[in-house]
Amino acid sequence: MSKTLDAVPTSTEPRRLSRTVGFWGLSFVSLGSIIGSGWLLGALTAAGYAGGGGSLISWVLAAIMLMVLALIHADLGAAYPVAGGTSRYPNYAFGSFAGFTAGWTTYLQAVAIAPLEVEASLSYVNSVDAVKNNFPLVNVDGTLTLRGIVIGVLAMALFSFINLGGARWLSDSNTGIVLWKIFVPVLTIVTLLLIDFHPGNFTAGGGFAPFGFHGVFAALPAGVVFALQGFEQATQMAGESVNPKKHVSKAIILAMLIGTVVYIGLEIAFVGALDPAKLASGGWASPIGAGDYGPYYTLAIQSGVAWLAVILIIDAVISPGGTGLIYVGTTARISYALGLPDALTRVSKRGVPVWSIVVATVFGMVFLAPAPSWQQLVALITGATAIMYAFAPVSLGALMKGDPSREHPYRVPFPKVMLPLGFAFANLIIYWGGFAATWKLAIGLLLGQVVFFIAVAVRARNVDVPRARFRSALWIWPWQIGLIVLGYLGNYGDGAAKVMPDDWDALIVAVFALIVYFFTVSTVQPTAAIETMVAEDLEEEEDPVLAGNA
Numbered sequence: 001m002s003k004t005l006d007a008v009p010t011s012t013e014p015r016r017l018s019r020t021v022g023f024w025g026l027s028f029v030s031l032g033s034i035i036g037s038g039w040l041l042g043a044l045t046a047a048g049y050a051g052g053g054g055s056l057i058s059w060v061l062a063a064i065m066l067m068v069l070a071l072i073h074a075d076l077g078a079a080y081p082v083a084g085g086t087s088r089y090p091n092y093a094f095g096s097f098a099g100f101t102a103g104w105t106t107y108l109q110a111v112a113i114a115p116l117e118v119e120a121s122l123s124y125v126n127s128v129d130a131v132k133n134n135f136p137l138v139n140v141d142g143t144l145t146l147r148g149i150v151i152g153v154l155a156m157a158l159f160s161f162i163n164l165g166g167a168r169w170l171s172d173s174n175t176g177i178v179l180w181k182i183f184v185p186v187l188t189i190v191t192l193l194l195i196d197f198h199p200g201n202f203t204a205g206g207g208f209a210p211f212g213f214h215g216v217f218a219a220l221p222a223g224v225v226f227a228l229q230g231f232e233q234a235t236q237m238a239g240e241s242v243n244p245k246k247h248v249s250k251a252i253i254l255a256m257l258i259g260t261v262v263y264i265g266l267e268i269a270f271v272g273a274l275d276p277a278k279l280a281s282g283g284w285a286s287p288i289g290a291g292d293y294g295p296y297y298t299l300a301i302q303s304g305v306a307w308l309a310v311i312l313i314i315d316a317v318i319s320p321g322g323t324g325l326i327y328v329g330t331t332a333r334i335s336y337a338l339g340l341p342d343a344l345t346r347v348s349k350r351g352v353p354v355w356s357i358v359v360a361t362v363f364g365m366v367f368l369a370p371a372p373s374w375q376q377l378v379a380l381i382t383g384a385t386a387i388m389y390a391f392a393p394v395s396l397g398a399l400m401k402g403d404p405s406r407e408h409p410y411r412v413p414f415p416k417v418m419l420p421l422g423f424a425f426a427n428l429i430i431y432w433g434g435f436a437a438t439w440k441l442a443i444g445l446l447l448g449q450v451v452f453f454i455a456v457a458v459r460a461r462n463v464d465v466p467r468a469r470f471r472s473a474l475w476i477w478p479w480q481i482g483l484i485v486l487g488y489l490g491n492y493g494d495g496a497a498k499v500m501p502d503d504w505d506a507l508i509v510a511v512f513a514l515i516v517y518f519f520t521v522s523t524v525q526p527t528a529a530i531e532t533m534v535a536e537d538l539e540e541e542e543d544p545v546l547a548g549n550a
Contacts, residue, residue: 023247026234028178030255035181035262036323037120038227040316042263043270044288044295045223045378050215051284052201052271053208058219059267062228063260065220065425069389070231070256071412072422074249076396077235078409081244082537085235090391092530093398094523095469097452101476102391104448105441109384111360114159115367116377117320118152119144124316127294144368152368159324160361177322184315185262188296188308192269196303201271205284214502218492221382221433227263229385230323231256249410273299324364379493383433383441390426393419394517398524403531420517427513428506430483434493442480467533472523479516486512 021029046055073085082088086106091099125131126138126148137148144152202208209216234241234251241247279287288298294316300309397419399406412418430438455463490505491498500508524530 021241023243023251024175026241026247026251027254028175030231030234030251031258032178032181032322033230033233034228034255034259035178035185035319036227036230037117037124037320038223039185039263039266040124040294040296040312040319041120042223042227043267046219046267047271047287048284049211049219049222051205051208051210052274053203054211054216055219055267055271056202056264057209057216058224059260059264061216062220062224063264065429066225066228066231067256067260068418068422068425069392070252072392072396072419073232073235073389074252074410075408075412076392076399077248077252078245079399079406080534081241081248086232086388086391088537089395089399092533093395093402093525094472094520095467095525095529096464097449097468097470098473098476100452101445101448101473102388104451105384105391105445106388108444108448109381109388111363112367112377112381112384114156114324114360115152115364116381117324118155118364118368119148121155121317121320121324122148122152124294124297124320125313127297128313149368153365155321155324156361156364156368159364160357177318180315181319181322182258182262184311184319185266188300188312189262189265189269191305191308192273192296192299192303195273195305196299197269197272198274198276199272201274201276201279204276204279210284214491217428217432217506221379221386221429221437223378225386225429226378226382228256228259229382231259232389245407245409270295270299273303275302379433379437380440383430383437384444386426386429386433387441387445390423390430393422393426394520397517397521399530401521402524402527403534404527406534420514423517424510424513427483427516428509431486431490431505431509432492435484435487435490435496436494438487438493439484442484445476445480467529469525469529472525475516475520475523479520482512482516 043055046058049055050058076089077085080089080092087099087103089099090102122137122144123142126136131137135147136145137151139145211218231252234248234255274287282288288295288302294312297309297312297316300306300312396412397415400415430441452463456465486500486505486509487493488495488497489500490496490509491500491502
């Protein structure tokens with residue numbers, strides 16, 4: 001029997017996600033994910049790899065690459081407004097096996113970000129002498145002390161509590177945090193530009209880009225892409241949007257534009273505020289001397305603006321904390337979309353996936369145990385994010401072919417160019433992350449596929465074997481193996497043989513990506529299968545009763 005707006009759910013009728021999040025809620029979810037620990041630590045890392053002027057090229061290049069991918073996600077999010085979208089799009093295009101593989105990768109990178117943001121926050125606060133000397137939160141090697149781990153666990157528990165309040169509570173709690181997160185970086189930019197700006201720093205240490213294009217490219221996976229990523233969070237919550245066809249695409253684009261302007265402004269202010277004498281002595285490897293975990297804090301102290309230093313320490317808690325809050329929630333939506341085990345698909349009276357949130361929180365708490373530092377983990381998470389992003393252009397390209405009658409409230413411009421270009425961009429980000437990260441990510445992908453087959457063996461209720469369509473997923477391993485080989489022969493990261501010409505390696509990777517893209521799009525599911533899967537998901541997530549009473 002079909003539901004009406006006056007219907008009352010019975011005790012046997014399953015609850016569904018509640019559509020309560022508006023345009024600004026979606027925008028702030030994406031923007032809050034973009035502006036996190038990356039703004040506190042990204043500028044220093046970028047300058048260390050690419051130099052003063054070269055770091056600006058890195059930010060502009062990353063912004064262009066991610067904007068292309070953001071537009072692709074905007075198209076998908078508006079056309080297919082379902083929860084955990086990044087795992088559902090490949091599911092529609094290539095079957096449940098490819099969808100689970102993409103969702104697993106998405107889950108791995110997302111579940112690690114919340115604890116990583118907590119670690120970054122504690123590391124930044126630890127740069128204050130009083131904290132470092134009397135209540136140390138971070139060890140010399142960058143890992144958390146026992147005190148730091150306890151505080152981090154409490155922070156993760158708080159994130160979980162807020163998320164359990166419901167999607168509207170999450171978006172409302174996030175709104176104030178995001179407004180603060182925009183205010184403080186803008187205040188920092190204006191203050192440093194007015195008080196302490198040295199234009200000569202942009203050509204110090206060997207010219208505008210002292211490490212050439214190699215340094216510019218190497219900076220992207222070392223913190224620049226990590227800082228700008230997160231725009232896709234609006235698609236993860238599309239199943240809870242009051243008007244996803246209208247709001248999701250606009251929210252993604254707005255968040256990406258604001259984030260890009262803020263980050264480029266921060267890099268300009270950071271490089272310009274460096275002490276030329278310290279830059280001359282330490283070079284770009286150590287441009288501010290001690291205090292690498294708190295670069296803007298250190299610059300504020302050196303420039304004599306102690307009030308800004310205090311605000312920055314406060315923000316070191318709020319900005320990463322706000323991002324962590326969002327990622328606990330969106331990670332839960334991804335596990336909800338994966339649906340393993342069955343309990344992960346159940347929602348509470350408030351319309352939230354309770355056990356998915358609990359599992360995401362517990363995994364995050366485990367991740368807080370002594371692990372590599374922020375800088376060491378960023379490259380790996382960025383690579384996982386790039387793999388997740390790579391599934392979007394091939395999925396949209398395949399769905400445009402296999403689901404041609406679908407309404408697209410927002411259409412990516414020039415799709416025949418933008419889609420293969422977006423896939424090539426994602427592959428380049430993976431390649432620049434280095435050989436060591438690439439093969440480790442491939443193992444993580446393999447682990448997810450093993451989980452899928454174990455679920456099949458135990459006959460898990462939510463594994464859709466008849467729709468697995470393994471033939472449409474055959475491209476995944478030639479793609480991954482090709483990236484490993486290119487990474488080994490390439491010029492980035494530990495273990496690389498560095499035999500490819502440095503000026504041509506990016507072109508070689510791009511050509512490989514284009515070959516994979518056009519083959520993959522040709523393996524799309526039949527139209528009838530796509531339409532059935534999409535219709536089932538959209539019907540399952542519609543619940544006007546819960547949406548109206550939330």
